[in-house]
Amino acid sequence: MIIKSRKQLPLLVSDKDTILPVLPIKSTVLLPGEKHVVQLALKENLEMLREVMDGDNQLIVSYSPRPAGENGGIDLSEVSLLAQVESARPGSSGSRMVTLNAVRRVALTEIRQITPYLTAAYLETTQGEEEGKQIRWDIDSLLELVSRLTALNHDYPPEMIGGLQDLAASPGEFADRTASLLHIQPYDKQEMLEAVELADRLETLRRILTEEVEKTALSLQIDKRVGESLERKKRETFLRQQLMEIRRELGEEFVEEDLSRLFHNKIRANRALPQEVADRLLFEADRLKHISSSSAEYGAIKNYLELALSLPWSTPPVPASDLPAVDKKISAEYYGSTQIREQVLEYLAVWQSSRELQDLPVLCLAGPVGTGKASLVKAIADAMGRRFVRINGTSLTTMEDIKGGHRTEVGAGPGYLIRAIIEAATFDLVVFIEDLEYVIESGDTNALLALFEAVDPRHNRRFVDNYVGIPFDFSRILFVLGISYMDDFPEPFMHHLEMVEMPGYIEREKVVITKRHILPKLYKRYGLSRSELKFSDRALTRIIRQYTMEAGLIGLQQQLEKIYRKATRRKASGEECKIALTESNVDQFLGTQQFIPEKATSKPEIGVATGLAWTGAGGDLMLIEGLKMRGTGQVIFTGSLGEIMKESIQAAHSFVRARAETLGIDHNDFAGFDIHIHFPMGAIPKDGPSAGMTVSLVIASVMAERPIRNDVAITGEVTLRGKVLPVGGIKEKVSAAYRAGIFTIILPKENEK
Known part of the structure; x- marks a missing residue:
């Protein structure tokens, strides 16, 4: 393939084709008037040389970015050079050393032959006039640039300028000769070759010379700056050494050497340090002797050594815990599902007995805020005799928060995990990393990967903090993760986790937990006794129903603290503090109720049924209303519904329509009436099947015009064939029905447990 020139070429058109052999060259570009020696070793090139030597000794030399044999093709530049073979002598390994004399520019028009060697048709070029004042001025300015280049770059001999001045009378030859002497890239020389017009050739040469002068000047500036910097450092080192010798002669103290010696002694005295750690610290201590105490690096090394030596290298591992005792301790401090406790104890048993297993997952507790995740982990730490460390996910949104910053960075320090170990003075910790959704929502995948590098038993036996730069065995630490919802976790990380689902508490559980754990803690915090402030079970129930709407206990504790603060203020004012909180006087302390629970209808009605919903705040009643009206058989649904719920309504409508005869409904009614299904509380989004x-x-009640019992609550997914599928949140839904005074509930058979 011929690579066309981007320039308009002045060609001499001929009636007959002129064909010559073509020698492709990749390493250089020849310019007219230049002599060049090439070594030919390829079979096809040697065959071409024999033919040329037997003829008129002429061939075409073409710059080829991709030589023959590469990907089965060849590229030739359109503007090439007609050259004369002056001589050919034997070379090594059967090759020939050929001396070429570049004659003039030609333009290739067509490749005629590839085997046994390349041949191509070509046309002659013409360069135009060479006279005029402008050209003489151009020559003078180019000579000035060449003079500057030879003065800056000593690779060019001074005699070069004199030889070029002799060619000033022939501008074209001058330009080609100048370009051939420059140490430039082949593509720059090819651009000169393609500048057939004299004005274009001189302008191209000016650009190339200007770039060479600027590059050479910049290189000299850089070399000068580097040399000055090295000289300054040598001078500073020499003066600092002299200063140290003067201080030594005067008998002054050397703070640097004394501190270095102090760290040396501390490192050697600490027998618990692993050998690689000791070697690293000794190296850093040695550096202190050679750095001035006034430099920033001195302080950085000193802080680093102090931090590394403050790590608890010598603390022995905590012995394995007695699982029955752990179970008893957790049961006393944590109130929750037996199934959750069993799953946690099984994980602890495996973690203690087989810590050598590299594929052990990470324990992760998933549940809404206030469902006892932190309380459970703290109970585990207390039961195992380990320090409890709680880290919030908002502090771990970047990789530097977890792995620390590199010591070369300004203000760098260790990550939160290393800080926690230093503060606790032991590696035997139970670390609870909560609110992990903040790490996920930060969008920094590197932060999540760094976190799993620290907590995953497959990777954390040699965890390296970027600041400390020393591998740590984190397998002694029990890591527990906390997240609000399991679905928040990216799918690729799920197989690393032992997921424990912690559902919200029902009303009865909240009352028990409040009496067993929250009230005693608040009595102690506010300095009150039970005789000064009493709560009845009905008062607690009213606070839970009318002043909170949550799956956990955070909001409930906040409401109780309001009451405790009022009691504390009354006591501090010197008034008698004898408060008995009952169902009737709760509003005196907390004001008007904040939430109005959903209630079932007072009597059976047509088109009104009591459903059960499972939300982030727990279970709730959901009254579903329907009516029919004259129309065309459409189904209308309102109430801020999601796509899944809309599809569920369509499926329910199709099922009832298919069973119309069994239900005593006239088929024609479905075509003559529209059905409107409405879910009250339209501001709250609803979804699910x-x-x-x-x-x-x-729908059946509306179409058959029969009332639905108001003392029955219903939940369950229905298929087109009428099958009822199981659903989630049964415990919360049953609790919601119980609160509303509904004691008959229709559930899917598969939810029976």
């Missing part, structure tokens, strides 16, 4: 059975009942 669990209302399918309730919607089916509402």
Whole structure:
């Protein structure tokens, strides 16, 4: 393939084709008037040389970025050079050393032959006039640039300028000769070759010379700056050494040497340091002797050594815990599902007995805020006799928060995990990293990868903090992660986790936990006794129902603290503090109720059914309303519904329509009436399939004009064939029905446990 020139070429058109052999060259570009020696070793090139030597000794030399044999093709530059073979002598290994004399520019028009060697048709070029004042001025300015280049770059001999001045009368020859003497890239020389017009050739040469002068000047400036910097450092080193010798002669103290010796003694005295750690610290201590105490690096090394030596290298591992005792301790301090405790104890048993296993997952507790995740982990730490460390995910949103910053960075320090170990003075910790969704939402994948490098038993036996730069065995630390919802975790990381789901508490559990754990803690915090402030169970129940709406206990504790603060203020004012909180006087302390619970209808009605919902705040009643009206058989649904719920309504409608005869409904009614399904509390988004059975009942009630019992609550997903599928949140839903005074609940059979 011929690579066309981007320039308009002045060609001499001929009636007949002129064909010559072509020698492709990759390493250089020849310019007219230049002599060059090339070594030919390829079979096809040697064959071409024999043919040329037997003829008129002429061939075409073409710059080829991709020589023959590469990917089965060849590229030739359109503007090439007609050259004369002056001589050919034997070379090594059967090659020939050929001397070429570059004659003039030609333009290739077509490749005619590839085997046994390349041949191509070509046309002659013309360069135009060479006279005029402008050209003489151009020559003078180019000579000035060449003079500057030879003065800056000693690779060019001074005699070069004199030889070029002799060619000033022939501008074209001058330009080609100048370009051939420059140490430039082949593509720059090819651009000169393609500048057939004289004005274009001189302008191209000016650009190349200007770039060479600027590059040479910049290189000299850099060399000068580097040399000055090295000289300054040598001078500073020499003066600092002299100063030390003068201080030594005067008998002054050397703070640097004394501190270095102090660290040396501390490192050698600490027998618990691993050998690689001791070697690293000794190296840093040695550096202190050679650095001035006034430099920033001196302080950085000193801080680093102090931090490394403050790590608890000598603390022995905590012995394995007695699992029955751990179970008893957790049961006393944590109130929750037996299944959760069993799953946690099974994990602890495996973690203690087989810590050598590299594929042990990381324990992760998933549940809404206030469902006892931190309380459970603290109970585990107390039961195992380990220090409890709590780290919030908002502090771990970057990789530097976890692995620390490199010591070369300004203000660098260790990560939060190393800081926690230093503060606790032991590696035997139970570390609870909560609110992990903040790490995920930060969008920094490197932070999440660094976190798993620290907590995953497959990687944390040699965890390296970037600041400390020393490997740590984190397998002695029990890491527990906490997240609000399991779905928040990216799928690729799920197989690393032992997920424990912690659902929200129902009303009865909240009352028990409040009496057993929250109230005693608040009595102690506010300095009150039970005789000064009493709570009845009905008062606690009213606070839970009317002043909180949550799955956990955070909001409940905040409401209770309001009451404790009022009691504390009354006591501090010298008034008699004898408060008995009952169901009737809660509003005197907390004001008007904040939430109005959903209630079932007072009597059976057509098109109204009581459904059960499972939300982030726990279980709740969900009244579903329906009515029919004259129309064209459309189904209308309102109430801020999600796509899954809309599909569930359509499926329920199709099922009831298919069973119309069994339900005593006229088929024609479905074509003559529209059905409107509405979910009250439209400001709250709703989604999920669990209302399918309730919607089916509402549609059947509306079309058959039969009332639905108001003392029954319903939940369950319905398929097109009428099968009822299991749903989640049964405990919370049952609790919601119980709170509303509904004691009959219709559930999917598969949810029976």
